[in-house]
Amino acid sequence: MALAPQAHPQPTATVTRTGGGAMTGLVIFLFFAWGFVTVLNDPLIAKLKGLFSLNYAEAMLTQFAFFLGYFIFSAPAGAILGRIGYVRSLVLGLVIMASGCLMFAPAARHAVYPGFLLALFCVASGITILQVAANPYIAVLGSRETSHSRLTLAQAFNSLGTFTGPFIGALFLLQNGVTAPASTDPAQLAALRVHEAELVQQPFLVIACVLLALALLFWNLRRVPGPVAASASPNPFRRVLLTRPRLILGVVSIFVYVGAEVSIGSGLTNYLMLPSVLGPHTGAIGAMLAGLLHKANGFNAAQVAGTLVSLYWGLAMLGRFGGSFLLSRFTPGKVLCAAALTATTLVLYSASNTGLLAATTVLAVGLANSIMFPTIFTLALEGLGEETANGSALLCMAIVGGAIVPVIYGATADALGLGHALIVPACCYLVIAGYGLLMARRPA
Numbered sequence: 269m270a271l272a273p274q275a276h277p278q279p280t281a282t283v284t285r286t287g288g289g290a291m292t293g294l295v296i297f298l299f300f301a302w303g304f305v306t307v308l309n310d311p312l313i314a315k316l317k318g319l320f321s322l323n324y325a326e327a328m329l330t331q332f333a334f335f336l337g338y339f340i341f342s343a344p345a346g347a348i349l350g351r352i353g354y355v356r357s358l359v360l361g362l363v364i365m366a367s368g369c370l371m372f373a374p375a376a377r378h379a380v381y382p383g384f385l386l387a388l389f390c391v392a393s394g395i396t397i398l399q400v401a402a403n404p405y406i407a408v409l410g411s412r413e414t415s416h417s418r419l420t421l422a423q424a425f426n427s428l429g430t431f432t433g434p435f436i437g438a439l440f441l442l443q444n445g446v447t448a449p450a451s452t453d454p455a456q457l458a459a460l461r462v463h464e465a466e467l468v469q470q471p472f473l474v475i476a477c478v479l480l481a482l483a484l485l486f487w488n489l490r491r492v493p494g495p496v497a498a499s500a501s502p503n504p505f506r507r508v509l510l511t512r513p514r515l516i517l518g519v520v521s522i523f524v525y526v527g528a529e530v531s532i533g534s535g536l537t538n539y540l541m542l543p544s545v546l547g548p549h550t551g552a553i554g555a556m557l558a559g560l561l562h563k564a565n566g567f568n569a570a571q572v573a574g575t576l577v578s579l580y581w582g583l584a585m586l587g588r589f590g591g592s593f594l595l596s597r598f599t600p601g602k603v604l605c606a607a608a609l610t611a612t613t614l615v616l617y618s619a620s621n622t623g624l625l626a627a628t629t630v631l632a633v634g635l636a637n638s639i640m641f642p643t644i645f646t647l648a649l650e651g652l653g654e655e656t657a658n659g660s661a662l663l664c665m666a667i668v669g670g671a672i673v674p675v676i677y678g679a680t681a682d683a684l685g686l687g688h689a690l691i692v693p694a695c696c697y698l699v700i701a702g703y704g705l706l707m708a709r710r711p712a
Contacts, residue, residue, distance in 0.1 A: 291489055292409045292418065294482065298358065298402050299422040301482070302395045303429025304436075305365070305475060307533070307581060309334060309388070311437040311574040312468070314537035318446035319464050320381045324535070324686070328678035331534055333385040335526075335671035337392030342664055343504070345400035355490045357401035362483035365394025369476035376465035379458060387472075427585035431578055438537075438574025440471045446537070446570045504662035508655060514707070515659050518648020521703040522666035525640050527673020528693035532615070532633060533580060534674050539630065539686045540573035544622045576627070580634040587638025595639065601708030604643045608701035611636035612694050619690040630690070640700060647707045 309330055317327035349357045368390030375383030406422050444464060509515055540546045546553070547569070554567035557575060567575070594603050611633050618630035645663055652659045673696065681689035 291492060292406070294485060294489075295358070295402055295406050295409065296418075296422045296425050298362075298398055298482070299406075299426040300429040301479070302365075302398055303426040304433040305369075305391060305429075306334075306395065307430045307433035307577075308437040308441070308471070310434050310533050310577050311441045311537055312384075313534050314446045314570060314574065315441050315464075315468060316381065316384060317538065319379075319461055319468075322381070324538075324678035324681040324689075325675055326381075326678070328531075328534060328674040329385060330388055331530055331674040332671040333389045334392045335530070335668055337389040338396050339665060339668035339671065341393045341396040342400070342667075343661070345397045346661070348397060349401050354401050354405040355486055355492075357397055358405070359483045359486045359490070361394045361397030361401065362479045362486065363394070364397065365391050366476040366479035366483065368392075368394060369472040369479065372469040372472040376469035377462065379461035379465045384468075424585075427581075427588070431582040431585055434533075434577035434581060435575045437471065438571045438577070441468055442537075442568070442570040442574045443467065445568050446541075504658055504665055506655065506658050509659055509662055512652070512659070514650065514710075515648050515652065515662070517703050517706070518644055519663055519666045521644045521648070521700050522641070522663050523669035524673065524696035524699045525637075525644060525669070526667050527669035527676075528611075528696035529637050529641075530670040531674045531677035531693050531696075532630065532690075533577060535677065535681065535686055535689070536577045536580060536630070537570065537573045540576055540627055541569055542686060544687070545626045546573060546576075546624070549624065576631065579631045583632065583634035584638045587635040591639030591643075595643070599708050599711070600643050600647055601704045601706070601711070603639060604647070604704030605701045605708060606704075607636045607639055607643075608697045608704060611640075612697040612701065615690045615694045615697065619687045619694075626687075633693075644700065644703065647703075 313327050313330050316322065316330060317324070320326075345357075345361075348360065352360070368387050371387035371390055372384065375387055402422075403419070406418050410418060444467065541550070550567075550569040550572040553576075554569070554572045557563070557572065558566040591603070591607075614629045614633045614636060618626045618633075621629070645660075648663055649656055649659050673692065677689050677692040680692050
């Protein structure tokens with residue numbers, strides 16, 4: 269998922285700008301960690317859908333729980349940062365995030381779907397605090413002249429996390445496939461669900477241990493002299509912001525963009541497994557992957573589809589390099605409009621075709637996604653001046669689209685099928701195209 273730009277003001281005072289190479293490296297690793305954990309939702313959704321015999325709308329409640337945590341904790345996270353500072357905020361975020369991962373254990377032990385939703389809500393709450401603290405912290409850890417390069421490097425590691433997460437997640441979470449337990453006996457069904465749920469919890473328990481180790485490292489570094497966080501938090505609900513059509517339409521565009529990106533990623537494993545898409549080809553692709561990785565027991569169909577989701581996020585990572593070139597040659601509004609129209613075309617083309625063509629075109633949407641989030645964000649903030657921090661906070665709250673749109677996508681998939689449900693993200697991309705065209709005609 270796209271990295272949310274910092275919504276809070278830069279520090280107004282610093283003790284020193286030299287936090288040390290160890291601190292910088294640790295903070296950069298955090299960007300990788302939350303990117304990795306965030307996209308584990310994609311294979312997890314496919315697994316939980318089969319495990320609990322859910323329909324698509326019910327399965328998408330995983331993203332609802334996750335992004336609801338992001339929405340609720342965005343504003344309080346800024347206040348926490350101002351009160352306890354950067355390093356202690358990072359420790360708090362890591363502990364909350366690790367607690368959410370540990371909550372997978374009781375959820376698995378009792379095999380209850382709401383337990384997993386609560387765990388994901390907790391994980392997302394911790395990630396939110398990490399993002400709010402880490403984005404400005406990496407910018408002030410060192411000289412002002414190299415702040416942009418440090419943030420760019422950190423964002424590259426975040427993209428690396430989103431690329432590797434689905435691949436690793438598919439290997440472990442989908443090792444027994446995604447089909448519902450085949451039993452009509454209630455006791456046997458419950459036992460099968462507990463067994464499969466225990467496999468789900470294992471990667472998250474390992475992640476919890478890593479996060480707690482990181483929290484301990486940061487806690488030991490808490491007294492290292494470093495920058496002081498600003499005490500003020502932005503107010504995204506100022507009336508003056510509501511009179512800025514450029515900003516409000518940007519909020520709508522961020523809402524639908526995150527919703528479209530998350531919807532496609534969340535349903536991609538099940539979509540690629542459809543007989544009309546990659547169903548007949550999963551055996552050959554699995555054998556090829558097993559040969560490349562020297563995996564003796566091969567890949568099942570769910571693992572094949574799940575690992576290919578990495579291409580969706582990986583293309584988004586690679587597209588940022590080409591997108592930077594295009595944005596230096598053409599106006600951002602035109603580039604945004606072209607990218608959104610490309611995404612619309614690819615989505616609809618996939619929905620109306622079958623086989624490898626349907627698979628490759630939907631995966632290629634990741635490439636079109638690559639420049640949308642940062643371009644919408646910067647276009648919406650143009651001309652805000654002193655209200656930039658408040659406008660940024662409002663835009664970050666629009667990420668709640670990742671909670672709402674996937675549920676709509678899931679309900680549409682239940683009614684019309686996964687292929688036809690792609691009309692939902694297609695409509696979202698058309699909204700973004702309209703915003704890009706409007707911004708191209710009305711520069712700030």
